[in-house]
Amino acid sequence: MMDFFATHGNELIIKSWEHLYISVAAILLGVLVAIPLGILLSRAPNFADRFISFVGILQTIPSLAILAFFIPILGVGKLPAIIALFFYSLLPILRNTYIGIRDVNPGVVEAGKGMGMSALQSIIKVEFPMALPVIMAGVRLSTVYLIGWATLAAFIGGGGLGDFIFDGLNLYQPSLIIAGTVPATILALIADRLLANLENRMTPEGLKDSYETV
Amino acid sequence: MLEFHDVTKRYGNGKPAVNNLNLTIEKGEFVCFIGPSGCGKTTTMKMVNRLIDVTEGAILVDGKNIKEQDPVELRRSIGYVIQQIGLMPHMTIRENIVLVGTLLKWRKEKKDERARELIKLVNLPEEYLDKYPHELSGGQQQRIGVLRALAANPPLILMDEPFGALDPITRDALQEEFKKLQRELNKTIVFVTHDMDEALKLGDRIVIMKDGEIVQVDTPEEILRNPANEFVEEFLGKDRLIQGRPDVTTVGQIMNSTPITVKIGTTLKAAITKMRDERVDSLLITDSDNVLRGFLDIESINNNYKKASTVEEVMETDIYSVSQDSLLRDAIHKILRRGAQYVPIVDEGHRLVGIVTRATLATLVYDTIWGDGTEFEEIVAHAE
Ligand SMILES: Nc1ncnc2c1ncn2[C@@H]1O[C@H](COP(=O)(O)OP(=O)(O)OP(=O)(O)O)[C@@H](O)[C@H]1O
Numbered sequence: 001m002m003d004f005f006a007t008h009g010n011e012l013i014i015k016s017w018e019h020l021y022i023s024v025a026a027i028l029l030g031v032l033v034a035i036p037l038g039i040l041l042s043r044a045p046n047f048a049d050r051f052i053s054f055v056g057i058l059q060t061i062p063s064l065a066i067l068a069f070f071i072p073i074l075g076v077g078k079l080p081a082i083i084a085l086f087f088y089s090l091l092p093i094l095r096n097t098y099i100g101i102r103d104v105n106p107g108v109v110e111a112g113k114g115m116g117m118s119a120l121q122s123i124i125k126v127e128f129p130m131a132l133p134v135i136m137a138g139v140r141l142s143t144v145y146l147i148g149w150a151t152l153a154a155f156i157g158g159g160g161l162g163d164f165i166f167d168g169l170n171l172y173q174p175s176l177i178i179a180g181t182v183p184a185t186i187l188a189l190i191a192d193r194l195l196a197n198l199e200n201r202m203t204p205e206g207l208k209d210s211y212e213t214v
Numbered sequence: 215m216l217e218f219h220d221v222t223k224r225y226g227n228g229k230p231a232v233n234n235l236n237l238t239i240e241k242g243e244f245v246c247f248i249g250p251s252g253c254g255k256t257t258t259m260k261m262v263n264r265l266i267d268v269t270e271g272a273i274l275v276d277g278k279n280i281k282e283q284d285p286v287e288l289r290r291s292i293g294y295v296i297q298q299i300g301l302m303p304h305m306t307i308r309e310n311i312v313l314v315g316t317l318l319k320w321r322k323e324k325k326d327e328r329a330r331e332l333i334k335l336v337n338l339p340e341e342y343l344d345k346y347p348h349e350l351s352g353g354q355q356q357r358i359g360v361l362r363a364l365a366a367n368p369p370l371i372l373m374d375e376p377f378g379a380l381d382p383i384t385r386d387a388l389q390e391e392f393k394k395l396q397r398e399l400n401k402t403i404v405f406v407t408h409d410m411d412e413a414l415k416l417g418d419r420i421v422i423m424k425d426g427e428i429v430q431v432d433t434p435e436e437i438l439r440n441p442a443n444e445f446v447e448e449f450l451g452k453d454r455l456i457q458g459r460p461d462v463t464t465v466g467q468i469m470n471s472t473p474i475t476v477k478i479g480t481t482l483k484a485a486i487t488k489m490r491d492e493r494v495d496s497l498l499i500t501d502s503d504n505v506l507r508g509f510l511d512i513e514s515i516n517n518n519y520k521k522a523s524t525v526e527e528v529m530e531t532d533i534y535s536v537s538q539d540s541l542l543r544d545a546i547h548k549i550l551r552r553g554a555q556y557v558p559i560v561d562e563g564h565r566l567v568g569i570v571t572r573a574t575l576a577t578l579v580y581d582t583i584w585g586d587g588t589e590f591e592e593i594v595a596h597a598e
């Protein structure tokens with residue numbers, strides 16, 4: 001154990017950092033794209049259901065296949081890894097945004113409209129804040145998955161903790177496999193906690209009680 | 215104020231939901247729309263603030279066709295209270311009340327001031343402004359819903375079954391409160407309801423609708439007296455039609471026939487004792503033939519106690535009375551209009567035969583609302 005840290009300690013820290021970097025970059029991209037898209041979809045519910053099933057089907061393509069698919073297009077390295085992972089982050093966020101917005105009490109939305117809110121005001125002041133807990137749950141789920149999947153980035157030269165796992169597999173060294181898996185799991189758990197916290201803080205005051213009792 | 219000209223609304227290609235509606239509502243009028251479910255009440259109302267588009271015809275607010283106004287601006291200038299309460303759960307009561315102010319970009323101080331002003335109208339403490347809707351009872355939330363519609367002081371307010379989801383006692387209280395508020399603020403109100411009692415109680419005029427068309431528009435009295443057709447009669451119900459003819463009831467039938475009196479010649483001291491024993495603040499004074507001569511109240515005794523010794527020296531002789539054969543309806547009007555606490559009832563010879571007090575009227579009203587007295591007592595017992 002000590003031996004391992006002596007030889008791989010530095011590397012472990014660098015790889016963990018890379019890992020986090022890839023995952024967070026992918027998630028941020030996912031949030032930036034999926035939330036507005038989810039809001040747009042909520043304006044066209046007929047189309048939305050079909051679109052979301054379609055994205056769902058895309059996501060059943062094995063991750064390795066997607067990663068391999070990106071090599072000819074984007075080459076190897078961090079960028080293709082981030083882009084591939086970004087695709088995986090989309091669905092949970094997209095679906096939760098859409099459902100969150102769709103399930104906002106229609107009476108409240110109508111009241112807002114009847115008071116004279118423009119469509120944009122209604123989204124910013126009513127629909128988005130009220131859907132926020134559900135949206136955040138999607139982001140959280142996405143993040144946890146992505147930190148796990150990011151180990152595959154190593155496969156296309158993206159680096160991260162996956163490097164340990166692949167080395168371990170190639171060299172038949174179980175300790176390296178563990179060195180890749182355990183920190184990834186820990187990262188995922190920490191991210192989950194942090195986001196749970198954030199979710200709680202971003203839930204509008206007046207929704208907290210009703211939301212917690214659900 | 216609000217005019218409908220040949221207004222028709224069709225959803226898709228089917229039967230029109232509202233068909234060729236014509237109606238003019240005056241400023242300050244309280245108009246109730248009533249009719250069976252699906253008859254087009256909500257549709258009619260939502261066309262006014264353009265939540266629903268008119269298919270044919272025109273709606274004019276203050277002489278201007280709403281079609282030519284920006285829908286968002288239009289809605290900010292019309293108060294709106296919806297069927298479900300529709301308060302924003304993520305906003306404080308303050309933010310909810312002045313929502314339209316926020317949309318109109320009022321300064322913060324102006325919003326604060328307005329919120330405090332409004333919450334006073336419904337007798338809720340100012341601390342409530344910082345609460346969230348889920349911390350309030352249904353009745354309190356609905357009061358806030360009404361205040362929200364009043365925030366920007368719109369001359370016209372649309373209300374779609376605002377009290378529909380409340381229990382009968384809260385609803386009753388809110389109706390009273392709201393009617394009073396409306397008289398004070400002089401708003402034009404379009405009020406949709408399912409509940410005939412509510413319409414009769416609140417409306418200056420009632421619009422009865424069926425299948426997207428107006429069946430009758432009239433004052434509550436007129437509708438009760440002359441229902442336009444069988445549909446209206448059925449809708450009113452037999453009970454109400456009978457109650458709606460208080461014309462046949464005379465004052466003599468409902469009066470309290472044991473008024474508290476003293477005879478001419480009684481000393482002031484004895485009169486005061488009687489007042490105290492009977493727990494009244496006013497005595498009727500009769501002579502030996504039981505003819506009503508005047509009345510005496512605590513105030514005049516207080517003022518003259520030193521100077522006078524018998525009741526006739528201080529009694530008020532300019533007393534207003536009603537004949538026992540007069541119609542209940544007229545008597546009620548007189549009492550209410552004069553703001554009197556009671557009115558003595560006399561026979562042809564001006565002899566005192568009874569008294570009608572506000573309490574008598576209240577009992578009468580309760581009986582009308584809740585059937586006979588025993589039933590009412592049960593309800594009270596439940597409420598406690
Ligand atoms: N968005 C819509 N699309 C199609 N038809 C509609 C729509 N809204 C209402 N309708 C139909 O129009 C008719 C009138 O509906 P409206 O909501 O105005 O009735 P209402 O009198 O308010 O009824 P309630 O007392 O139940 O609220 C009904 O037959 C209803 O089915």
Ligand SMILES: [Mg+2]
Pocket residue numbers: 255256257297374
């Ligand atoms: Mg309706």
